[in-house]
Amino acid sequence: MYQPLADKIRPLELDDMVGQQHIIGEGGLLRRILESGHIPNMIFYGPSGVGKTTLAQIIANKTDRRLVKLNATTASTADIKGVVSELDTLLAPQGVLLYLDEIQYFNKKQQQSLLEFIESGKITLIASTTENPYFYVYNAILSRSTIFEFKQVSPAEVAKALRRAFQLCARERHLKIALEEGVVDHVAQGCGGDVRKGINAVELLCAASPVVEGTMQVTLADARQASQKSAMRYDREGDAHFDILSALMKSMRGSDPDAALHYLARLLEAGDLIGACRRILCSASEDVGLAYPMAVPIVKACVDSAMQLGLPEAQLPLAEAVILLATWPKSNSSYSAIAAARADVKAGKIWDIPRELQNVHADGAGFEREQGYLYPHDFPGHWVKQQYLPDGLKNVRYYQYGDNKTEQQVKAYWEQVKKK
Numbered sequence: 001m002y003q004p005l006a007d008k009i010r011p012l013e014l015d016d017m018v019g020q021q022h023i024i025g026e027g028g029l030l031r032r033i034l035e036s037g038h039i040p041n042m043i044f045y046g047p048s049g050v051g052k053t054t055l056a057q058i059i060a061n062k063t064d065r066r067l068v069k070l071n072a073t074t075a076s077t078a079d080i081k082g083v084v085s086e087l088d089t090l091l092a093p094q095g096v097l098l099y100l101d102e103i104q105y106f107n108k109k110q111q112q113s114l115l116e117f118i119e120s121g122k123i124t125l126i127a128s129t130t131e132n133p134y135f136y137v138y139n140a141i142l143s144r145s146t147i148f149e150f151k152q153v154s155p156a157e158v159a160k161a162l163r164r165a166f167q168l169c170a171r172e173r174h175l176k177i178a179l180e181e182g183v184v185d186h187v188a189q190g191c192g193g194d195v196r197k198g199i200n201a202v203e204l205l206c207a208a209s210p211v212v213e214g215t216m217q218v219t220l221a222d223a224r225q226a227s228q229k230s231a232m233r234y235d236r237e238g239d240a241h242f243d244i245l246s247a248l249m250k251s252m253r254g255s256d257p258d259a260a261l262h263y264l265a266r267l268l269e270a271g272d273l274i275g276a277c278r279r280i281l282c283s284a285s286e287d288v289g290l291a292y293p294m295a296v297p298i299v300k301a302c303v304d305s306a307m308q309l310g311l312p313e314a315q316l317p318l319a320e321a322v323i324l325l326a327t328w329p330k331s332n333s334s335y336s337a338i339a340a341a342r343a344d345v346k347a348g349k350i351w352d353i354p355r356e357l358q359n360v361h362a363d364g365a366g367f368e369r370e371q372g373y374l375y376p377h378d379f380p381g382h383w384v385k386q387q388y389l390p391d392g393l394k395n396v397r398y399y400q401y402g403d404n405k406t407e408q409q410v411k412a413y414w415e416q417v418k419k420k
Contacts, residue, residue: 005203006196009165010054012061018161018195019153020051030055030148039063039097041118043137044128046150049194052128056099059126067097072105080113087122095122103127104136111138118144152193159188165199166218169206176215177206183223190227201226241275248322249279253287257326264322268315276318277303283325291331291404295324331402340398351390381417 011017014024014031023030033040039059044052060067068083083096098114100106117123118141125145129136133147162184170177183205191198204226209216244266251259267276284299302321306314356373374384389396401411 004200005165005169005206006199009161009168009199010057012058014055014058017051017054017058018157019193020055020150022151023148024055034059034062039124039126041125041145042127043103043133043142043145043147044126044150045133045147046130047152047194048130049191049196049198050150050153051195052150053099053101056126056128060097060099063097063124066095067099069099070101072100072102072110075100075106077110077113080110083123084113084117087117095124097124097126100125100127102129103141104129104131104133108138111141115140115144153195154193155185155188158191158193158195158198159184161195162187162198162202165202166206169202170216173206173216175211177218178215179218180220180223182220183218186220186223187227190223198227241272245275245279248276249283249287252280252283252322252325253330255326255330257323260322260326261319264315264318268311268318271311273306273311273314277306280318280321280325284321286335287330287332288325288328289331289334289402290407290410291329291402292406295328298324329404329406331404331407333400333402333407337399344393344396349390349393351392353390354387356386357388381420383414383417385418 014034017024022028025031044055046052057067066086068086070079070083083098086096103111114123114125118125125141127137127141127145133142137145166177166179166184187198187201187205191201201223205218205222206216208222208226209218211217244263248260248263248267251263264276267273280299281303284295288295299321302317305317309317374386376382376384378384387394401407
């Protein structure tokens with residue numbers, strides 16, 4: 001029966017795992033927990049192919065509990081009942097260690113059906129998810145579990161696993177192996193931190209490589225074909241989608257055009273034109289704002305051009321917009337002002353509008369009153385002192401002029417007008 005190489009080479013000990021040294025390395029919290037012999041309920045959170053399933057199996061091997069594996073994409077309530085039925089029987093005298101993969105696909109009722117047994121300790125839950133557990137796992141499960149975040153594995157760590165995989169392939173076929181310089185590094189870089197994906201590429205290369213005098217000849221050219229585009233981690237509904245969008249906007253805000261272009265390129269390579277456009281439009285007002293008000297119409301024109309052109313040509317106006325936003329002076333004065341105003345409104349600070357500003361035409365018959373509104377254009381400088389905010393907010397200041405040249409010029413203008 002065929003067994004994938006990634007499964008054959010799966011580590012059986014913590015020391016054989018690559019990556020995740022922040023939790024399983026010497027002195028790591030999870031390593032210390034496992035060495036104590038007390039296995040709590042845990043949720044493993046992180047991208048695919050970084051060792052979540054492997055670590056769960058290592059834990060299962062070190063416990064005397066019966067291991068039951070369920071995948072939430074295919075499991076049903078009947079499967080959960082089957083696990084519960086084994087409790088307190090000869091099948092599971094010490095309880096059950098339940099490994100639940102992709103827990104985000106279990107609905108609330110299915111997750112809650114485990115609560116009673118998790119709380120009593122009869123079921124120890126080790127769940128894994130590629131999605132943020134605070135969004136997809138219900139609070140009752142979260143409060144009874146410890147969350148460990150798994151990170152993308154570095155190319156140097158992936159390379160260790162790839163070399164073992166190449167050697168195993170050669171041994172199984174009773175052959176020697178010749179790796180062209182750069183093969184391992186290229187696959188390690190190209191798999192995007194997904195060890196499983198890298199090992200799958202190794203398996204493909206070993207199957208396709210020619211054998212010359214008892215030696216597999218693995219070439220860099222083949223490695224490039226086997227790992228093309230594999231570094232892309234992207235799911236329009238998942239965390240990677242929002243992480244890249246967030247990184248794009250924060251790079252523009254942080255005035256780093258190179259980083260901003262990098263994240264734009266990742267979005268465009270994944271075909272997410274709309275997501276990129278929305279963040280770029282938002283940054284024009286939120287981050288550049290009044291430091292350069294013309295950024296809004298310029299960026300809007302770039303986005304409109306991109307949407308009309310489509311990919312790949314859309315990359316040109318979007319790159320122009322991203323570079324402009326990343327390199328122009330910044331001001332969030334308008335963002336801060338509207339945030340402060342909305343906070344007051346949400347807090348119920350919505351007193352009566354001053355009579356001078358009310359719509360006099362809305363007064364009913366027999367209820368007409370003098371409004372007292374002063375028309376600013378009738379006064380020098382098109383300004384006259386009068387109250388616009390409700391009485392309860394009379395002296396509130398939401399807008400503070402930014403320290404950029406544009407806003408300081410406007411500030412100086414109004415100070416001069418109002419002094420006169």
